Amino acid sequence: MKLRVLGCSGGIGQGLHTSSYMIDDDILLDAGTGVGDLSLQEMHQLKHIFITHSHMDHVLSIPLLVDTLFSDLQDQPLLVYARAETIKTLKEHIFNWQLWPDFTELPSKENPSLKLIEMNPGDVVSVGERHIEMVDVNHTVPASAYIVESASRVFAYSGDTTTNDNLWDRLNQYSGLDFMIVETAFSEEEIELARLAKHYCPSLLAQDLKKLKHKTRIGVSHLKPGDEEHIFKQCCNEVNNEHELCHLASDDHFQI
Ligand SMILES: [Zn+2]
Ligand SMILES: [Zn+2]
Structure with missing residues (x-):
């Protein structure tokens, strides 16, 4: 499968976009600001969006994307998969006719341009040959x-x-792991903030990576703008060659 990084930053700025990753030409994992870099033709190929959680940096492009593609979504709606709590937040706070029209009822309830589909941890959705498990x-x-x-x-x-x-236990049940993207939002100096905001910092990531039995290549994402080099260097020191780390950037392409 092909993987293209549309956005992997913890914020915005020139060349920096928030989380969104494209699998082949038709699947997105998260829909942060990076989606806006796609051409119209590329956007029209998107059919399935898997959302990790409700935070704005991961969902921001869904309302704009469905509006942009609207006339082409009459026969085949855009399918957005997320857990029930995430769908509730999207409906209450974005698709509420106040912040944005409710595209799950447009052009009609019977024939919507957007479908929000509940998925629970442990569920696997198959899209062609790609099998996507929520953890x-x-x-x-x-x-x-x-x-x-x-x-x-x-x-x-x-x-x-x-x-x-949980994530590491589940990954260990797979026979291999060819590539992984994992977040490290904060530097070591901000470990308390990382704990409060429930993100990784380099030492917390390194401790969890010891739980992973596969040796693999790991793309580090969600680095704070302006602090990227510093956080990535700390990750390399903490992980200490146990895995091959790479510093992701927008428009990186990987063949997995
Ligand atoms: Zn978040
Ligand atoms: Zn985030």
Whole structure:
């Protein structure tokens, strides 16, 4: 499968976009600001969006995307998968006719342009040959990681999380792990903030990576703008060659 990084930053700025990753040409994992860099033609190919949690940096492009694609979504709605709590937040706070029109009722309830589909941790949704499993993680709101398996290749995306056992236990049940994207939002100096906001910092990430039995290549994401080099260097020191770390950037392409 192909993976393209649309956004992997903890914020915005020139060349920096928030979390969104494209699998092949038709699937998004999260829909942060990076979606806005796609051409119209590329946007029209998107059919499935898997959301990790309700925070704005991960969902911001959904309302704009469905509006942009509206005339083409009459026969085949955009399918957004998320856990029940995330769907409730999207409906109450975005698609409420106040912040944005409710596209789950447009152009009609019977024939909507957007479908919000409930998915629970442990569920697997298959899109063609790609099998996408939702895994519970540990953040300030109900949040998930996704594990994508295709043709015996396995890719995992942590979403936002801090210390947990569940993601690593589940990954250990797969026979291999070919690539992973994991967040490290804060530097070591901000470990208390990382604990409060339920994100990783380099030492918390390194402690959790010891739970992973697969040696793999890991893309580090969600770094605070302006502090990227510093946080990434701390990650390399803490992880200490146990895994190959790479510093992700917008428009990176990977063949997994
Ligand atoms: Zn978050
Ligand atoms: Zn985030």
